[in-house]
Amino acid sequence: MLPSVYHGVWRAAVHTLRTRGTPPCRLLSTAPLADAETIFALSSGHGRCGVAVVRTSGPASATALKHMAGLTRNLPPPRTALLRSITHPQSKEVLDRGLVLWFPGSVAGMRPADAGEFTRRAFQAGKLGLTEVEGLGDLIHAETEAQRRQALRQMSGELGRLYQDWSHRLKRCLAHVEAFIDFSEDELIEDGVLNQVDSSVCDLQAEMERHLKDERRGERLRSGVQVVIAGATNAGKSSLLNTLCQRPAAIVSPIAGTTRDVVETALDIGGFPILLSDTAGLRDSPDLVEREGVRRARERVEQADLTLVVVDCAHLSSDAQQAAAFIQGHLTSVLPTQEQPESVFPTDRFLLVLNKSDLLPEEQKQKLDRELRCVSGLPPVCLISCHTNEGLQDFLTVLHSSVKTLCGDPLSGAPTLTQARHRAHLQQCFAALAQYQRYRDMDMALAAEGVRLALTSLGRITGRVGAEEILDIIFKDFCIGK
Template identity: 90%
Template sequence: MLPSIHRGIWRAADHILRTSRGTPPCRFLSTFNGVPVGIADAETIFALSSGHGRCGVAVVRASGPASATALRCMTGLTRKLPPPRTALLRSITDPQSKEVLDRGLVFWFPGSVPGMRPAEAGEFTRRAFQAGKLDLTEVEGLGDLIHAETEAQRRQALRQMSGELGRLYQDWTHKLKRCLAHVEAFIDFSEDELIEDGVLNQVDKSVCDLQAEMERHLKDERRGERLRSGVQVVIAGATNAGKSSLLNTLCQRPAAIVSPIAGTTRDIVETALDIGGFPVLLSDTAGLRESLDLVEREGVRRARERVEQADLTLVVVDCTDLPSDAQQAAAFLQDHLRRVLPNQEQPETVFPADRLLLVLNKTDMLPEERRLKLDRELRRVSGLPPVCLISCHTNEGLQDFLTVLHGSVKTLCGDPLSGAPTLTQARHRAHLQQCFAALAQYQRYRDIDLALAAEGVRLALTSLGRITGRVGAEEILDIIFKDFCIGK
């Protein structure tokens, strides 16, 4: 239930809605990919911007042709509005009963687009996009910031919301527009000797450079997407190795049933974690073994499927099962990894160290001398992924394991504040791949049919424009006349 101040303002806003229905609507139009979009009959909208629930301060935002009427009626400003963008302390009253609802600051921002109703979800942001104040990448960055759960997600969202990714795509868009303008100008006017012979050579170089930039941008190993949605970390291994105990230790609650009976876990148990500021979706899986039990066999199938999809696999091994000799222990672990991991049956397998951690559990059951020797010797063995010795019972070695885990997760996500901006949405990647393929069409038809080659550039431009939501044919004509002064 809303606090009384919110209910009062809502009641007052409803009154403004009823009294402003005679306000003539306006037409608010924008373009997206050259197609007019927007709000045909713009209304005044309002929303509680500070969120629902109990709070010391409530912020109500209104936009539309009845905003000035609402401000006057609710603050007693009968003649003129306050100066633009200036805070004014006023009593806020119900326009009908004149009951004082609260005392607070009001701001007037003139120039909003042209009745009153509650805003739909995201409507203020939609209007900002339609007014050209935000492109789609900035809108998506704002959405990611709202839903960010970790520090690294927040940093990435802030960077995208600041427009850095959008500016990169706008720069590519500008270059593609110039390429398309030059090709079309050559097609239309070259016979009149109004276009220089080297124009197409410049286009060829620009297209090659853009392809190289896009290829590097696409080869990001999905770091931005992984950071946005969370790193998929899967705990796998044989039965009774301590997989569920590791899950419970990491999430610090009994999320999974722990039992000495082998095969207790039969389905996927998931929990979300924050590992040093990075989002992780941790999954505990059924123990990998042959079984006649149909339910357990299904659990094993699901476990293997989840390992195939994992960004990072934690292979848990009961260290009491290891041979006492370190070299034999290394061979045992390599053979075990081949059985656990998909498509790793060959003896010469090189295990992906950046996607795999070996967790030797139950070290509290080993004599200290043997544990220290095992740790020392296994670190020297080549051909094994990073090895961590821990005890889920005593938490021994847990801090070192968390440090290694954090490093692996950070490598998979990358630093959101360094380097070039990364792709954060599958939508971006799909459109960029289409753009790249369209530029390949230009290369393919460049010496065969220049019109088809130009169509490749046009398709590339359209695909790129779908990422930011901005592309128009008028700009192509502007470049033609600006660069070549056709007809003066």
């Protein structure tokens, strides 16, 4: 039985035997914290692969490296790749050929790494800020190109630098206020120091307010845009879902009310993530189960970022004005009750999908498409056929444009909020600065406390203040070996 100190390295080395004849494994050995246990993990992930990376960190790393790479005397030069035979530490059987790298800084014992423990050590050593750590976590879980870009931008530290700048300015404000409290009676404080604090606090509030008013684009991109398919029964909602995800995810039948519950599927639309939901047809029904399905459908529409309102073309009049009136009435029945206006329709949250266009004569179809686009107050109109896929490419272009608008370009403009945690702490920071302004002319001690609370709230985002209680939450979603 292999000693536990080598068990993880042995497991990873055995993993490489499955891919003999492929590129070699890499054994990375690091030990960033002197007082830590030695941990190890298969950093490259499980499954068949051309290269397996085994990563260790801690004081026993040097011993493991020597035994498995046949280094009887000296370790390789720091940060230099060395091609060696990877051997069994007891039998000395050659397991594979691979590269070993030594990053010095090294205790006894070795154990499997917890999820995110390597990154946590980097954070605790001051090599990564907390927002950068969260960016790395998002990068690990990114499923689309836009998510990857946003995660890379946050991982680069741009968001962290913005918050650090605000923290430095708040520290300066707090120092000035406390100095004024302690020394103003001795006339040791220059005139106008509080005016400078007032100006800085106002500037910070304005910047934070703009930062918070981002329409949750970063959070939406991180978690996926909620897109709901809604409409009357038998309009082709389930057919549209199946067409978009290219598989029979929902049951399709000519029987009205087939879909009773919400059917969800995740999609990548031009690099942007969406969570697409098919819902029950909106109608009055004596059936208790169907009525529950309709209730859930309306609830999803209220929560949706974007709703695809599907209408059966066969129900539309050949007269464009009558067709527009029918659609307006149908949209009103779909629109959440609290959002039904007198005249203004929130067109940015809806797309109008006229399905079964293959059943219309070509001339009527072109006229309907042309004239409905000119009707004011309607959301973007797309004529499609889920049966023939006619118009599907144009619809996907419109859908991609709408989703991109909802998420924004992750590479342009100021960095955006990506976590609900960030937003909550920033809102607390903003409220604390309002406390400073409220008590500024009444009680300077309470005003100073407002600045102090603002600084603490901001510090919880960057991990510089009160980080312990949130570290477990952040690191629990990391992969082993990261």
